[in-house]
Every structure is written in C-alpha cells, then in structure tokens.
Amino acid sequence: MAHLGVLFLDELPEFQKNVLEVMRQPLEDGQVTISRVNATLTYPSNFMLVSSMNPCPCGYYPNIDKCSCTPPQIRRYLNKISGPLLDRIDIHIEASNIQYNELNEFVKNETSKEIKERVKKAQQIQKNRYLNKTKGEGYFNANLHISNIEKYCVLGIEEKEIVKQAFQTLNLSARAYHRILKVARTIADLENSEDIKVNHLSEAIQYRTLDRKYWD
Secondary structure (H helix, E strand, C coil), rough: CCCEEEEEEEHHHHHCHHHHHHHHHHHHEEEEEECCCCEEEEECCCCEEECCCCCCCCCCCCCCCCCCCHHHHHHHCCCCCHHHHCCCCCCCCCCCCHHHHHCCCCCCCCCCHHHHHHHHHHHHHHHHHHHHHHHHCCCCCCCCHHHHHHHCCCCCCCHHHHHHHHHHHHCCHHHHHHHHHHHHHHHHHHCCCCCCCCHHHHHHHHHHCCCHHHCC
C-alpha cells in the first residue's frame, strides 16, 4: 500500500522481529513476493521507510540517572533491529533532549516553504541528470544501481580518503558505503553543487554513526 509513498513505523522495536526482517527484500529490491500454497505473487513495493524509536524501553538511555532499564533489557530491545535492516536505512538521526531555557530561545531557521523550494530544485537536478541515462532506475539518487553509483557519485582524491577512513574506522559494509555516496550526492544537489565535496561526505557519514553508538 505504501508503493511510491512513505511507510512510517512508530516505535520500531515494538514490532515483531520477523515482521521487520520481512522488509529487507522490498527495501533492497523495490518489490515484495508473497508465497502461498497455490501461487507466488510479486507486487511493486518501492517506498520510503521512515521510523522512530527510543534507545531503550523506558526511553532515557544513555542517561543512567534516569534510565531504569537493565543492560540485558536494553540489549534485547535494540537487538529487535538487526544489522542488515539498519544497513538498508540511509539516515540515522538522534533527537537530543531539549532543555527548558531552549524553549524560549528564538532562532531563525529556514521556513518549510524555503526548504520545499530547495528540494524541488534538487529533484529537477536529478531528473535532468538521469533522464534517459539509467534504464529502469528512475530519476532520483536513491534509485541508483550499484553499477551507476561510481559514475554519478565521482569523488576527488581528498574525498576518497575521507570515505576510506570512515569505511575502516566505522567498519562499514559495502551496502552502507554505497548509501553514503548516494546521500552525499543528494546533499550536494541540495546545495546546487555539481561535485561531491568533503563537507557533503562528512555530513553523509555522520548520518551513519548511530548504529555504532547503540548497536556496536
């Protein structure tokens, strides 16, 4: 039902693990296969997965002054989310606690309208880049096949060194490596930059560090 749309799963570890593992195929292939006694059917299932979760059952970890969970409880909770499933999620972001005095601070940020315009421009950049050039892959960075990633996510010498260090330090998988390149390509597009630069890669890499913080 979420094909070409957004699938939002709130409180991700509260789902049964076998249910979560079933999503690995559609996240990778953009389709889901259902097998029954009399038939096997394949449906298109190309969606954007968005999810939320707490770091532990009570929600306060790693604040040991407030967290009431035992280490085994935290481990069981986090282990509901497997490494292969995390690898298929492009961006991991932690929402930090807000202090009371921050509620009254006024900080001017981009409006939703301004963000929308930047996103629309980045979408058009990608459509122009991939139109009639990537057979059956669509018009967006997220749809890039591995065979085309190196072609459209070209890195300079300094950028390659950044990725090499991250790959070795964070013990990244090949899947995570390719997702970092696609996210960096999108960040560059949002800044209307033809080349992927060090700051784009650094930001993309930061979006893959939470799994090392909580699951490593």
